Amino acid sequence: MQATLHDFIRVLRSAGVRISTAEVIDGHHAVGAVGLADRDLLREALGTTLAKTSEERDIFDGCFERFFRYHDIDPASSPEAEDPAGESADAADGETTESGGPRADATEAAPEHAESTLSRQLLQGEWAGIDAAIAAAGQREGINRIASFTQRGRFMRALSDAIGVREMDAEIARLEAGDAAEQATALALERGRQVLRERLRDHVERHIALFATPEEKRLRLERLPQLRLSNLEQRHYADMRRLVERMARKLASVHSRRLRETRRGQLDIRRTLRSGLAYDGVPFNPRWRQKRRDRPRVIALCDISGSVEATARFLLMFLYSMRDVMPGTRAFVFCSDTHEVTELFEQQALETAVATAIQRYGNQPSHYGTALTQFSDACLREIDSRTSVVVLGDARSNYGDPGVEQLRGIYNRARRVVWLNPEPRALWGYGDSEMPRMASACHEVRPCSTLRQLEQVVDSLLARGR
Amino acid sequence: MTQETPASEAIATLKSGLQAGGYVCDQEIATVVYLARALEKPILVEGPPGVGKTELARATSGYLSLPLIRLQCYEGLDEAKALYEWKYGKQLLYTQILREKLGEFLEGTQGLEQAMERLHRMGEGFFSEQFLEPRPLLKALQSEAGAVLLIDEVDKADQEFEAFLLEILSDYQVSIPEIGTVSALHPPLIVLTSNNTREIGEALRRRCLHLHIDFPEIERERQIVETQVPGIGDNLRDQLVAFVHGIREMELRKQPAVSETIDWARTLLLLNSDSLDADTVRRTLNVIMKHEDDAERVARAVPDLLARIR
Known part of the structure; x- marks a missing residue:
């Protein structure tokens, strides 16, 4: 049981539930307290000790259903469950095939012709025994470390060698050369071999479904933040969305705390004396200086022409996942004309809003001069010393007017102007890139091509949003 | 394959015990309370407001006949108010x-x-x-026979306070600089509740058993109303619970919780109604809907909802 529980915990961990060693110990205690007889009870007991949020609980329930369908843990119903190797033996499955399956062949074929254990078991239809052998072999070969689909062939070969399929093949060859009774046995064995093959494949695939898929996913999720946003494909979007949300939640919780931060240790003399009046002027109640942090006001201006589109998508997604900590965020998009998309994001779900914005206003060559002029006309008056302006673009203006003057107008009023450029630094200033000139009217210029960099940008917006 | 084991028997007893004290709970809740006692671990209860998180602690203390010591958390709560003061x-x-x-x-x-x-x-x-003036936490540790310690709305307290709780939660002891370490005479059963206004820290979660209480299914809510409002007729009770469940399916700012269902049942009992009709619902809607625009939206949907529960 201990091994089974550890396997289960590995499944949970790779599915994204964080389980510490202390919780593993708790899990064991909990199993000890409720016993194994009642499946629902076991699920509740493990669920409450291992899953610590309701999202994790949902994942847990899914994993539990999948895992313990295959891993029969009831000691009463399957004798193999006593030894750790028996964990994968699927007794129920074995019985159904046993009754209807290749057992019938054994009537015409005499088991006494068979020499190897496997052949005899096949002819007698002892599928439970065979399953136990497969499971034990799987345990030895380390099938619960299987990492991906590509390893299926290897494991199937290893398992069939381990349970003695090769010996059986030799035997079939020998029997086929023999008399009629022996040939019939060979035929029966041949048929049994087909079923056995299916069974092996089943066993391996079950383990792939349990162990490999989460493992692959975990690798992918770890790699995604470092990938260039422009290289991402449609199929990554769902994962990215989740990552963005997770990052946003993390940033939000960190910064919402800082909003209330007090600067301890610096005496506020005025307020201390005032509160001391009640005690005859004795400064009985020291008062400390409070640091006020305002919520940052962010205005984002995103280039959504083809080259920058992917990055814009995730910047917008990020900003709007942070609505709780950054209310009043406004967003504009442009190719050559500037459009406000704030409302779009308030009305629609994130993904559709991003898609709509890009579909409606995108797919044109960018013209920074026009875009910045319209942008500053639209909201220069609202930009004040509390506003941070984030511009996302590659600053490639197709040799037109880059609009540096307009940007300078914004620079003079805003708290900060941050320019995010998805191109690598080495390319800035080459060809039609106006980045060096634009940089003169920005407080900060950052390359921004991966999710990780995007996270840093949002973090700095919040940190300096005082 | 369900077998009677000491554990499942104990859980069944616990469940009926809580029920006798007026708290209708399901298998999950009873299991968690059982485990909390068996493993001596605190319970972290999460869920929307008004589903009986605090009530669970009260019922448990009643069932175990242990004193309930309550610590209400709020922003700025510190050691002097939670633990001890000179x-x-x-x-x-x-x-x-x-x-x-x-x-x-x-x-x-x-x-x-x-x-x-x-x-x-x-x-x-x-x-x-x-x-030494003991505050709730120290009181719970010092109580001779054990106690049920309810740390209510732990999400309202500061993150620093959460960190301060860790020592109590894992080792049932606290360190007082001037005196030393005070350990529990008898580990109290600790229940923490949270409405999730703030994400609770990983460290705290790890030390607790996690229990999420959601709005109950229709059958359980009926039982709850029956135990809490004994005089109510079966017909009215069924209609009322079905109606509230109908409201919960709507998109609202704040969904009516169990406590609101109970309040409503009491109100209707007081008004001597024996079945729901459009007029009674409109007149008493303010008992279950606590936001103006929610109330309006529900008022518009009353005929629909009534038609559905018939």
């Missing part, structure tokens, strides 16, 4: 009263240093347990 007044009074005694005691000493020396030999004196 009885400043008593300390002052005692120094005043004992002034002469102290004078005698220090007689014959020469210079400040000798006097200090003698005072040192006296021991801690004014910083001993007699001058």
